[in-house]
Amino acid sequence: MATASRRRTDGPLRSTLVAAGLAIFGLIATQFTTLPALLLDPKLLTAPTEASITSRTVFFVLNFLAFVLVGAIYIAVTDRGWSYVDVRFPTRQGWAYVLVGIVASIAFYVLISVAIQLLSLPAAENQVASYIGSDQTMILVMIGIVFFFNAPAEEFLYRNVVQKRLYDAFSRLQAVGIASLIFGLIHWPVYALLSESLLATAVPVAVVVGGAVIFGFLYAKTDNLFVPIIAHAVFNGVQFGLLYLALEYEIETAEPTTSLLVDLVAAVPL
Template sequence: MPTPTRSESPTRSVLVGFGLSVFAFVVVNALVAPLAFLEPALGDPNQQADRGPTIVMLLLNFGGFFLAGGIYLAVTGRGWSFVDLRIPTVRDWGWAIAATLGSILFIIVFGFLIQFLELPQAPNEVVNIIGDDQVLLLAMFAIVVFANAPAEEFFFRNIVQKRLYESFSRNGAVLAASAIFALVHIPSYLIGGPLYGTLVSLFAVFCGSLIFGYAYARTDNILVPTAAHAGFNLFQFGLLYLQLEYADSGELPSLLLEAAVAFVVL
């Protein structure tokens, strides 16, 4: 896996990566704004919007990352050949499984640590949107596999992280891209709790991004972190579903429920 010649300063490269991420969120908001105008409840955290518009909003949200990445590839002349997409090898699947299990193990340990230390936390905006709607939660299983994980990994790994290879080592690019990934998620967590809780949640986002970014750096195949990201989110939403279904029945171990509540969706 050859590393591109480093032709610009790390500071400029990070600024470009952060600027690309901001641009992606501008594109996302441009796509979602008309829908929010038609369905005002989507823009009000105190209201529960209808299920249909909510699903469309989530799909537009993640679709914005694909659009932003495509615009970048077209404007810079890199083209779609810049995308590291191929049929996974046995080695690729090994990395995908390792990244999935590693991220799940991390969030389990992190969740119990939060409970043990009684640290505050801020739920992701998506968790607030889902609320107690179990049907919408089940729809999220398909959304994370076919929209969320592919969109975020394509943009933050294959666009931002790969762009950082021009100024950083592979490991350095993983660190820088993960920091950018965490920073741009601030709006998704800030509305959910105190600032300290937001910082705790963003630390989990940063660590999860490190795992997915390293798997991509080792394989140069965007399907690897995408599969790991999807598997990780499916695990989280599965626990959230169990929590909604059985939280009041006493059928699940209390420690499992406490850990599920502490989980942070990436």
């Protein structure tokens, strides 16, 4: 946690710019870390669903490792040390927050989905479908990736580094809001390229921000990265599990959800 002297000398503008820069750096870094997978299997760019499961798995793993690399570079350059990383086994209260986070994220997803349907709002799709298609094996692989790479990497960079950096100049609730907004805005180009209108881009971005607020709040309340990681992983794992079942029972409208799969579309090369 930032010292009092640092809070006095680090202004809101500087803290926000640094936090936004770190988020953008994470996005850019994925373009380089995923190059080995793209070079080994060019189908990842031209026809992702035709690429081997191994290639797609390596691609996503390298994608999320970029976030860890960026966070590690920041910690090293600023001499914060690895004690800056807030990871420990949750207390009983911590597990309670995990449960709250899982329930809240699922409830939020259901409510926002109903609202989008009732209001007939357009919503751009993310790119996860182009890598999974109807491959049930890949869906199961993605569940593993969510738990062991996606959730840990995203929560480390966007909560323990970006959000925590904002504590230097803002209250915790303010930091949660700003970090979540930054997280949503870096998704704007991803959705915009798959969108036919400004509204269709804004809808999924707004939902991404809402999901980030939930996980950011968990971290702010517990100072324990393990809590939002577990909630984040379980939530996305449930989504992929539902997709698997939809394909298993041949539900015609089965497709990856487009609203809260923020960990899988953060920086997919276009």
